[in-house]
Amino acid sequence: MSEKTWAAVATDVKHTEIQELDLPHVESDSGILKVEIVGVCGTDVSYYKSLKEPMILGHHVIGHIDKIGDKASKRWGVKAGDRVAMEEYIPCGQCESCRSGYYRLCPETNPALGGIRYGAAPLSAKPALYGGFSQYMYLHPQAVIHKIPDHVASVEAALTLPLSNGFEWMRIIGGVGPGDVVVIQGPGQQGLACALAAKAAGAEIVIVTGRTSSQKRLELARELGADYTINVSTEDLVQRVKEITAGKMADLVIDVTSGGQEPAVSSLKVAKTRGTVLLGALKHQLFNEFDLDIIYNKTLTVKGVRGHSHKSVQMAVEFISSGKFPLRIMNSHNYKLSDTDLALRTAGGEGEPSPLLVTVSPWL
Numbered sequence: 314m315s316e317k318t319w320a321a322v323a324t325d326v327k328h329t330e331i332q333e334l335d336l337p338h339v340e341s342d343s344g345i346l347k348v349e350i351v352g353v354c355g356t357d358v359s360y361y362k363s364l365k366e367p368m369i370l371g372h373h374v375i376g377h378i379d380k381i382g383d384k385a386s387k388r389w390g391v392k393a394g395d396r397v398a399m400e401e402y403i404p405c406g407q408c409e410s411c412r413s414g415y416y417r418l419c420p421e422t423n424p425a426l427g428g429i430r431y432g433a434a435p436l437s438a439k440p441a442l443y444g445g446f447s448q449y450m451y452l453h454p455q456a457v458i459h460k461i462p463d464h465v466a467s468v469e470a471a472l473t474l475p476l477s478n479g480f481e482w483m484r485i486i487g488g489v490g491p492g493d494v495v496v497i498q499g500p501g502q503q504g505l506a507c508a509l510a511a512k513a514a515g516a517e518i519v520i521v522t523g524r525t526s527s528q529k530r531l532e533l534a535r536e537l538g539a540d541y542t543i544n545v546s547t548e549d550l551v552q553r554v555k556e557i558t559a560g561k562m563a564d565l566v567i568d569v570t571s572g573g574q575e576p577a578v579s580s581l582k583v584a585k586t587r588g589t590v591l592l593g594a595l596k597h598q599l600f601n602e603f604d605l606d607i608i609y610n611k612t613l614t615v616k617g618v619r620g621h622s623h624k625s626v627q628m629a630v631e632f633i634s635s636g637k638f639p640l641r642i643m644n645s646h647n648y649k650l651s652d653t654d655l656a657l658r659t660a661g662g663e664g665e666p667s668p669l670l671v672t673v674s675p676w677l
Contacts, residue, residue: 319675320447321653322436323360324367329446329653337440337451342388344381344452346399348374350647351445352471353671354502355571357432358661369444370657371673372401372432375461375470379449389458398473399445400457400626401431416457417620429453446653448675459626462634468644471672472506473629474621479506480632481625482591482618484514487565491515496554496563496583497539498522499570500530502643502670503593505537507567509638512538520557522550524572529667537638545579554583567591567618574600581607581615589614645669649677 316336321329339345352373360370378395386392404416411419421428431450434443442451452458461470483489495511497504500523511519521534524546531542543553554562562585570576571594578600580590590613608615621629633640645668648656653673658664660671 318449320369321650322367323364323370326364339380339382341382341384342454344385345379346376346450346452347379348376348445348450348675350375350467350471351673353656353660361657366435368435369447370432371445373471373474374399374445396461396463397458398461402457403429403453403455459630461630465633466641469633469640475502475506476629477621477626479510480628481621483507483510486618489514489516492517493564494518494558496520496566498568498576500527500534503569508534508539550579551582565589567593569593584613586611591616591618593618643670646671648673650675
């Protein structure tokens with residue numbers, strides 16, 4: 314008789330149900346993860362609201378190696394019982410993107426191209442257990458994992474991937490360092506991760522912006538080390554940045570909002586001459602009557618940023634393990650597996666109030 318696991322399967326738009334599924338046989342190059350905690354991401358909410366076929370969502374996964382084959386143990390440098398943080402990517406390892414270190418751009422990780430990614434693979438992709446909203450998850454031979462110390466609290470460990478994006482965008486791509494002024498548009502998970510990474514890099518001034526509806530998140534940004542917050546619903550962003558920086562403006566600006574055109578346009582306005590503007594969120598719309606001349610006149614560097622690298626995940630693990638910042642205050646809601654629907658609705662702003670880092674713990 315095969316072993317079983319309980320999983321919250323998204324079976325229809327805005328609906329999950331608890332199902333009992335078979336655990337796959339472990340081959341020499343694969344394994345099984347016992348899931349400890351899963352962070353709920355905006356991508357999970359997006360799939361939840363527009364589901365096309367049944368799948369197990371959840372890709373900000375922390376867990377312990379339950380079973381592992383000999384080849385997989387040697388390749389990953391882990392053994393049964395080790396605690397790990399998962400990346401969502403399952404790259405081929407052979408294409409140009411993989412071989413140049415950009416495996417997050419590998420076509421095999423893109424579900425739209427028929428690839429498999431944790432938290433975005435249909436049940437029809439055998440052995441089906443590719444999502445974190447489950448007691449156990451399949452460890453694919455091409456999975457990317459990172460050891461994480463046992464002393465780190467579960468709700469802090471669940472921040473590994475969001476924080477890795479912050480380090481990727483602030484440190485590795487943005488090159489933030491001592492003396493820099495950084496403006497972060499949007500106080501959600503990604504924005505707060507960028508604020509933490511910028512402060513860790515030694516930025517002199519970190520400014521986080523948001524609307525009145527995000528007032529509690531702006532307050533949290535200050536608790537986590539941001540030097541200033543700006544409520545763009547009631548304050549003039551450009552004027553406030555000018556006042557705070559004595560006219561210097563920002564060395565680096567990043568837009569991680571889903572708030573349409575305005576945050577992207579205002580990001581260009583608050584960047585200094587020869588500054589850098591990073592765009593880290595999809596807008597799902599065309600920009601009309603957009604004056605490109607500001608980029609030319611200020612000789613700005615404008616770059617799209619997406620995902621994390623192996624190095625930035627390691628940086629996040631080290632940062633979380635250090636215990637230097639009160640990261641547990643970022644966790645607003647932690648749910649049991651049977652409440653996965655509520656977790657997804659809350660993360661999407663349609664459930665319990667004031668969500669920030671929403672998590673699911675399958676063994677509660």
